[in-house]
Amino acid sequence: MSGARILFSFAHPDDESFTGAGVACQCAAAGAELALVTATRGQAGKVGDPPVCTRDELPATRERELRAAAEILDIRQVHVLDYKDKALAEAAPDRIRTDLVSVLRAFRPHIVVTFDPNGLNQHPDHIAISRFTSDAIAAAADGRWASDGQPHRVDRLLWTPSVPPWELARQADLALHPGIDFVFDIEPWRERKVAALRAHRTQHLAIDRLWFSQDDVERLLSVEAYRQAWGPALTEVPMRELPLAAYE
Ligand SMILES: [Zn+2]
Known part of the structure; x- marks a missing residue:
């Protein structure tokens, strides 16, 4: 079993x-330990139609939905930060760096997964967490940055792919796309991905539109991909699994 630790760093x-x-389920099944940091409670999002909760209840409701999804995915540690949804880019850089460095130095991940620098879909919060995560990874390795814990160097940073997740399975020549460095067959964990998506009940409108109303939903939910930002050289592209054995 792998002793890898993998941290997911996202906005919402x-x-x-x-x-x-x-990929979270796949890595957990291989023995990896998973943690998630989410920078906002998604408090500017939708409440659902019919509403799942009031707007005042939305932050707490979305945090509960997140924790339920994480449990389905075997993500054992969930850190929910208190930054403003739709305004994450305005977060004080020193403050969010300190928060993320604390998580990095405590969990000491080998691999970090976050959005690519364009935020997957140009969402400003996604772009912001990509930038803040890279900043924090560099700072976590350098003891001069004042924060608790021993310095920690991450081995590999993965970004979301150059093709949107809900389009991956439709690309005939996926392996030829630049920005597709890992392609995972996640069919064995498809039902858990479905359950995790469904756990976000307040977000059912977007989730139904992008995933569950599609004719080829089963195929769409059977593949995930990542781009390697940096880390050890890849022996081939795309790789079909994460080289977790390196992290015994
Ligand atoms: Zn988002």
Whole structure:
């Protein structure tokens, strides 16, 4: 069994289920330990139609949905930060760096997964967490940055892929796309990805539109991909599994 530790760093409750659910299950099944940091409670999001909760209840409701999804995905540690949804880019850089460095130095992940620098879909919060995560990874390795814990160096950073997750399975030549460095067959964990997405009940409108109303939903939910930002050289592209054996 692998002793790998993998940290997912995202902006909103549901990002982890959209982009990482299958690979989280796959890595947990291989023995990896998983943690998630989510920078906001998604408090500016929708409440559902019919409403699942009031707007005042939305932050707490979305945090509960996130924790339920994480449990389905075997993500044992969930850190929910208190930044403003739809305004994450305005977070004080020192403050969010300190928060993320604390998580990095405590959990000491070998691999970190976050959004690519364009935020997958150009969402400003996704772009912001990508930037803050890279900043924090560099700071976590350097003892001069004042934060608790011993410095820690991450081995590999993965980004969301150059093709949107809900489109991956439709690309005939996926292996030829630049920005597709890992392609995972997650069919064995498809039902858990479905359950994790469904756990975000307040977000059912977007989730139904992007996933569950599609004719080829089973195929769409059977593949996930990542781009390697940096880390050890890949022996081939795309790789079909994470080289977790390196982290015994
Ligand atoms: Zn998001």
